[in-house]
Amino acid sequence: MAMMTYLEAIHKGIEEEMARDEKVVIFGEDVGGMKGGVFGVTKGLAEKFGDERCFNTPLTEGLIGGLAVGLGTVGYRAIGEFQFADYILPAVNQLISEASRMRYRTKGDWTAPITFRAPYGGGVRGGLYHSQSTEKVLFGQPGLRIVTPSSPRDAKALIKAAIRCDDPVLFYEHKRLYRLLKEDVPEDDHVVPIDKANVVREGDDITVIGYGMVLNHALKAAEILSKEGYEAEVVDVRSIYPLDKETLVKAAKKTGKVLLVTEDNLEGSVMSEISAIIAEEALFDLDAPIKRLAGPDSPSMPYALPLEREFLVTEDKVLNAMRELAEF
Amino acid sequence: MSIKIIKMPHLGESVTEASIALWLVSEGDKIDKYDPVAEAVSDKVTTEIPSNYSGIVKEFLIDLDTDVEIGTPMLSIETDDAEEAGESEQPFGAESPSAIEKKEEMTDHINKEIDEAAEKKPIERDTKASIQQSVSAESEPMADKKARYSPAVVRIAQERDIDLKQVEGSGKHGRITRKDVLNFDVKSQTAANGDLHKGSLQVQKEMIEREMSKKTETPSEQAASYTTVGDEVVPADRIRKAIARKMVQSTSEIPHAWLMVEADVSNIVKLRNKTKDRFKELEGITLSYFPFFVKAVVQALKKHPIINASWDNGNIVFHKDINISVAVATEEHLFVPVIQHTDHYSLSGLSREIDRLASLARDGKLGNQDTQGGTMTLNNTGSFGSVQSMGIINHPQAAILQVESITKRFVPTEDGGFKAADMINLCLSIDHRMIDGLQAGRFLNDVKENLQKFSDESDLY
Numbered sequence: 073m074a075m076m077t078y079l080e081a082i083h084k085g086i087e088e089e090m091a092r093d094e095k096v097v098i099f100g101e102d103v104g105g106m107k108g109g110v111f112g113v114t115k116g117l118a119e120k121f122g123d124e125r126c127f128n129t130p131l132t133e134g135l136i137g138g139l140a141v142g143l144g145t146v147g148y149r150a151i152g153e154f155q156f157a158d159y160i161l162p163a164v165n166q167l168i169s170e171a172s173r174m175r176y177r178t179k180g181d182w183t184a185p186i187t188f189r190a191p192y193g194g195g196v197r198g199g200l201y202h203s204q205s206t207e208k209v210l211f212g213q214p215g216l217r218i219v220t221p222s223s224p225r226d227a228k229a230l231i232k233a234a235i236r237c238d239d240p241v242l243f244y245e246h247k248r249l250y251r252l253l254k255e256d257v258p259e260d261d262h263v264v265p266i267d268k269a270n271v272v273r274e275g276d277d278i279t280v281i282g283y284g285m286v287l288n289h290a291l292k293a294a295e296i297l298s299k300e301g302y303e304a305e306v307v308d309v310r311s312i313y314p315l316d317k318e319t320l321v322k323a324a325k326k327t328g329k330v331l332l333v334t335e336d337n338l339e340g341s342v343m344s345e346i347s348a349i350i351a352e353e354a355l356f357d358l359d360a361p362i363k364r365l366a367g368p369d370s371p372s373m374p375y376a377l378p379l380e381r382e383f384l385v386t387e388d389k390v391l392n393a394m395r396e397l398a399e400f
Numbered sequence: 401m402s403i404k405i406i407k408m409p410h411l412g413e414s415v416t417e418a419s420i421a422l423w424l425v426s427e428g429d430k431i432d433k434y435d436p437v438a439e440a441v442s443d444k445v446t447t448e449i450p451s452n453y454s455g456i457v458k459e460f461l462i463d464l465d466t467d468v469e470i471g472t473p474m475l476s477i478e479t480d481d482a483e484e485a486g487e488s489e490q491p492f493g494a495e496s497p498s499a500i501e502k503k504e505e506m507t508d509h510i511n512k513e514i515d516e517a518a519e520k521k522p523i524e525r526d527t528k529a530s531i532q533q534s535v536s537a538e539s540e541p542m543a544d545k546k547a548r549y550s551p552a553v554v555r556i557a558q559e560r561d562i563d564l565k566q567v568e569g570s571g572k573h574g575r576i577t578r579k580d581v582l583n584f585d586v587k588s589q590t591a592a593n594g595d596l597h598k599g600s601l602q603v604q605k606e607m608i609e610r611e612m613s614k615k616t617e618t619p620s621e622q623a624a625s626y627t628t629v630g631d632e633v634v635p636a637d638r639i640r641k642a643i644a645r646k647m648v649q650s651t652s653e654i655p656h657a658w659l660m661v662e663a664d665v666s667n668i669v670k671l672r673n674k675t676k677d678r679f680k681e682l683e684g685i686t687l688s689y690f691p692f693f694v695k696a697v698v699q700a701l702k703k704h705p706i707i708n709a710s711w712d713n714g715n716i717v718f719h720k721d722i723n724i725s726v727a728v729a730t731e732e733h734l735f736v737p738v739i740q741h742t743d744h745y746s747l748s749g750l751s752r753e754i755d756r757l758a759s760l761a762r763d764g765k766l767g768n769q770d771t772q773g774g775t776m777t778l779n780n781t782g783s784f785g786s787v788q789s790m791g792i793i794n795h796p797q798a799a800i801l802q803v804e805s806i807t808k809r810f811v812p813t814e815d816g817g818f819k820a821a822d823m824i825n826l827c828l829s830i831d832h833r834m835i836d837g838l839q840a841g842r843f844l845n846d847v848k849e850n851l852q853k854f855s856d857e858s859d860l861y
Contacts, residue, residue: 327578328578355551356551356555358550359577359578360550400571400572400575
């Protein structure tokens with residue numbers, strides 16, 4: 073065990089996989105050389121594994137997507153970094169039409185074993201281009217996995233699982249968590265299943281389901297509620313697509329009161345799908361209407377501090393929603 | 401509360417009767433839906449029977465080890481399904497028509513309020529909308545909040561037969577929560593009219609008893625008359641009993657006729673000796689003679705569909721599939737697992753399938769799918785040294801072939817001399833209702849020719 077931040081854990085996971093398998097390569101804007109990415113996730117990898125395995129690309133996300141797909145078909149395990157999740161959009165054609173269809177259209181002869189890394193999320197005064205949650209844009213594309221860790225432990229285990237996975241995996245990293253979270257992380261080859269949600273706290277009054285920053289808010293709020301006599305079951309979605317229906321439905325049935333939290337705006341979010349699944353599978357176990365807590369339906373995360381706060385799903389908002397449901 | 405009946409389920413095609421070998425529950429047990437309640441035996445296969453209902457085991461309706469027809473009531477279960485109870489309580493809050501009318505008026509009033517508000521103040525999108533909407537919905541005046549039950553509350557109340565009017569609500573505005581019902585002490589409930597069900601229970605029980613009395617004419621086996629002092633009487637186990645039943649059925653229903661031919665299998669012996677070591681190395685299983693005979697029989701059956709048939713109440717059923725049953729003897733019992741679609745297999749495929757079925761039989765793990773659908777049986781009597789035997793047909797099939805020992809014998813050659821050859825006797829039993837000696841003879845001769853057609857160069861794959 074070693075104390076690591078969320079960022080260090082991702083770095084360590086990539087480093088271990090590159091050492092384990094020489095077919096693992098990583099590239100993106102400012103990823104190579106001495107810079108090692110705008111957040112420093114890949115710092116030192118070029119030095120350690122050489123410029124041929126860790127290198128820069130031009131400012132062309134379509135190329136990052138296409139290059140990764142091509143490398144996959146000739147036996148490499150590519151890690152493509154999108155500097156911000158907001159920048160994925162120019163690469164969407166490669167991601168959806170090529171990467172996620174490769175296995176299907178070749179009857180499984182070829183795969184695209186790619187990990188696309190993308191820092192997402194707000195609360196960093198990033199404004200329009202550096203704060204968005206874009207997972208719902210790519211959500212619901214069979215063939216394209218989307219995962220995101222919400223703790224340093226998971227960050228290392230999940231990035232390793234993503235790199236080893238034969239499917240293309242979109243690996244979302246919450247940039248606000250990069251240095252915020254620090255915990256003991258196993259130094260051995262610890263990997264978690266890529267498609268399983270994780271019950272991170274047990275309780276029998278309400279069930280909170282989320283991922284990323286808001287999941288950490290929920291965990292804190294759960295401790296406060298515990299003092300008030302309510303115990304919350306908190307579930308980390310982890311695999312955004314495909315969703316681990318079994319775990320999610322089971323947790324929903326356990327308490328019958330479900331709060332779904334995302335920092336994305338509400339309409340058509342991942343939580344909308346989870347809500348539909350629970351409504352379909354757990355009706356006779358529900359003790360309250362399924363609640364979604366999300367950002368407002370406005371175009372993007374604002375830059376001005378008071379507006380950003382207003383947009384964000386803060387710890388207070390999570391606590392209030394949880395309390396309200398517990399008392400229902 | 402109501403009484404539900406579990407009947408002897410359908411255990412597979414052509415299974416018309418089964419018996420209970422073991423109850424897995426006791427009377428008075430509380431069980432959940434899908435919990436196994438009994439082990440049923442039919443045709444040597446044991447099957448666990450799951451419950452269709454949750455509730456309390458009321459009564460066993462049939463005896464152990466007694467054959468009953470499929471569909472016979474075997475177990476009664478008292479469920480606490482409130483819906484079935486007839487006119488006991490109405491958990492959904494019985495409302496008089498006037499009460500409903502009043503509510504409608506109230507919602508009309510709310511709608512008017514909303515309409516008026518909308519006219520005064522056109523829609524403005526509030527960034528807090530998503531969070532606030534739910535709050536405002538909460539503070540709306542609701543008729544009797546306590547009478548609105550969540551699906552979870554209704555379900556638990558039904559399962560535990562709780563009168564929700566007697567439950568204190570701890571939720572907002574006195575709402576009854578899931579936890580309130582879960583923690584409710586059922587015993588404290590003021591007596592519900594449970595006696596109502598007794599009448600119907602009694603009627604149902606009598607009906608079942610009447611039905612059962614028709615069925616109990618099945619003769620019980622009597623051992624006592626054969627014993628003298630000092631003899632040890634051991635009750636046969638249920639598989640042995642199943643074998644016994646099957647044998648009696650075969651010999652009493654089917655008029656058997658027998659034929660035997662001898663075949664020269666020298667080539668097969670040469671072929672096997674040449675390839676068996678390599679085969680074992682490649683496939684991991686021993687190459688025996690048996691698959692060659694299965695193959696030869698399948699080839700002949702394709703030409704003689706009457707052998708691959710069944711007698712059924714005056715009709716002759718020609719089977720589309722060729723599924724060969726193979727007799728497998730273990731130390732204690734005789735099993736006849738089935739090679740499904742035997743005509744789809746090569747020699748090596750047959751070896752593998754026979755090996756699989758034999759080991760399942762030895763381990764007592766044969767399932768329904770492994771023992772059903774057989775259309776003709778092959779019995780490897782040679783494996784224990786027999787040179788001639790009369791097989792009993794495996795009902796409802798039409799024929800069984802006994803494959804005897806391969807022995808060295810001198811046979812005359814065409815030039816007037818003689819040679820040592822590997823000879824085998826093939827003994828066929830036929831159902832004489834549908835097959836005559838002529839057809840059987842032609843079939844057997846085809847089997848014989850097919851066997852002689854193998855050369856020491858034949859391909860096993």
